[in-house]
Amino acid sequence: MDERAARIADFIGPLRVAPGSKVRLGRDFDPRYKAGLKKRESVELLRSGVALLAEYQERLAAQDTYGVLLCLQALDAGGKDGTIRHVMSGVNPQGVKVSSFKVPSAEELDHDYLWRYGRRLPSRGEIAIFNRSHYEEVLVVRVHPENLVRQKLPDRARGPDVWARRYREINEWERYLTDNGFKVVKVFLNLSEEEQRTRFLKRIDLPEKNWKFSAADVRERRHWDEYQKAFSEMLSATSTAWAPWYVVPADRKWFARICTAAILGHTLMDIDPRYPEVSEEARKDLLAARRELEQEAPSGVPADPYAARHPSAKDRRRAGRGQPAGKKRGRS
Incomplete structure (x- = not known):
């Protein structure tokens, strides 16, 4: 491991959820953690991270052997859109595709719950970003069990072990992807309840931000404790050696972007794609x-x-x- 890779590994180490660990978000991860950095340092750090991603993305595309899937999860106002926009600002857009997953369509509900996500996986040489991901199936669907009914499952598939079974199925699916050359990197943007309240109010106060706010956001906020429990159990059950979770402090947007760039960069450096040799x-x-x-x-x-x-x-x-x-x- 070269010096640059070692520095990045040390930086993101505290954010990684150790496989098999028992996570409680409120106890284990501080949304305001910033690793001793100052905001004035953030511009240069993010610029360096974006340059690294551009370098390795070109090599990834040239080698055409591996693909990378970045899963971004967060509650509303967690900063997913801004993180994607800033972190991926320097890469070739032809090698990146972003998918957002909303309420499933009638066609999607006629298939298994992973079907719609499988259709948006990256090709070899490509980076795919899921803005929300297959983990919605153990988060939103868990907090709102009426969504489970809409999925038309057989009665025996809606039993009390449904979440444990889905954790296992997701882990096995991600293991399958990894074994076939598709790296899965998972980032949870960890936002505090007070910072979410502040961001919601800003969206209401500024006319140019009104379009980003919905009354449904406040309704979801009423389930804060249920979501924290669902996130904690999801992180505990699905952070694996082949597809670990990283909990990124999201109260400071600049720090969340630096962390996400570092995590994705570390994944690409671990792959270490090479330009193909010419015969x-x-x-x-x-x-x-x-x-x-x-x-x-x-x-x-x-x-x-x-x-x-x-x-x-x-x-x-x-x-x-x-x-x-x-x-x-x-x-x-």
Whole structure:
């Protein structure tokens, strides 16, 4: 692990839910935790995180072997939209897709509860973001059991063990995805009750924010304690070695964004995608194409303008990707 990866691992370590641990949100995770950072440091830290994501996203797409699924969960006003907008600001939009999951449609209710999520999984080389995710099926559906009735389950599937069974099914599904090259990274934006109240009032007070507020938000807030219990049990049961949960303090938006960028960056660095090696036959074609293009250079213009501006490019061409400069491929 290089120094950069080690620093990120140390930074996000306190946010990770240890597999098998018993979580109580109010006791174990502080929504206002900020790791000793100051807001004035946040701009540069987030810029560095976004640059890292851009670097590794390109490598992920080029390798075309792994995919990454980022699951974002939070209560209303938890900052999911803003986190996505800021953290993914520097990546190639062609390699990222964002899916939001609302009330299931009639078609979706005619399938198993994971069906609609499976349809939005990433392709290899791609990052997919679930703005709310399959964990709604053990959160909203648990707090509002009438939603379970709407899912048309057989009577025996609605028994008292339904939540334990769903935790097991979700864990196994995520294990299946991971085994097939699709990394699952899960972030819960942990917002305090008072900060949610403040953000709701801001949405009411500012006309340009009114569209973001719904009376349903206040109705859901009345179930605060039930949601805290559902989140705590979900984190305890579904943080696994192959798909751990990270509880990100969300009262400070700037810190939540830095944390999310670090967690996603750590996942990509762990994959360590590499640019594919070009075959000897393809390399001969590249060299032939370069010679032809160099011969087309106008008078007074360098044959290869890029190489003229970047002297190290000549060594890299000689070495080949992944080979140290000055050594020929296949020789030590």
